[in-house]
Amino acid sequence: KAGVTQTPRYLIKTRGQQVTLSCSPISGHRSVSWYQQTPGQGLQFLFEYFSETQRNKGNFPGRFSGRQFSNSRSEMNVSTLELGDSALYLCASSLFAGGGYTFGSGTRLTVV
């Protein structure tokens, strides 16, 4: 079966712009979670969606937002980009929240 698909794989944006990243979960998985990975902070939880509802949110500013559609696909949006938002953004899907996770390959965002 197809894995978790994240698009795009690489992205370069300018400070102040906004960006939307996409995550398509494994078929049948209803939970999608998002993570940010930077060399300084490591992996950090952003938010988790289950059946179109945000269930958990990490300690990130309101510029970071997300949503989940009825087909379980999820998007995350970062507005007013800052240099510090440069990171690898990973999403993971699971059948249920807290279940076994399957990760996507990530989107590497560079803000210049």
Added chain:
Amino acid sequence: KNEVEQSPQNLTAQEGEFITINCSYSVGISALHWLQQHPGGGIVSLFMLSSGKKKHGRLIATINIQEKHSSLHITASHPRDSAVYICAAILNFGNEKLTFGTGTRLTIIP
């Protein structure tokens, strides 16, 4: 202080050696994951544990709930095992978000 701590941060070993990576946590958890990340960023979930021991090929993961400790072992290590290994816990705070350790960079020399 991080709620999930890993050691060592870096580990270099010769091919064939037995490898142990440790993970400790300071609060109650409902489950613990071991993840593998290769250069390029892709993450593979190796194990999810809530008690006891799991084995897959040359990889073994154990968890001791009372001692708040988990270990990942690799037997007969191989250069292709070189990666960053990350433990991640689901903490008992009433939600199910993953809290990550800082990772262990493993390098296996042929």
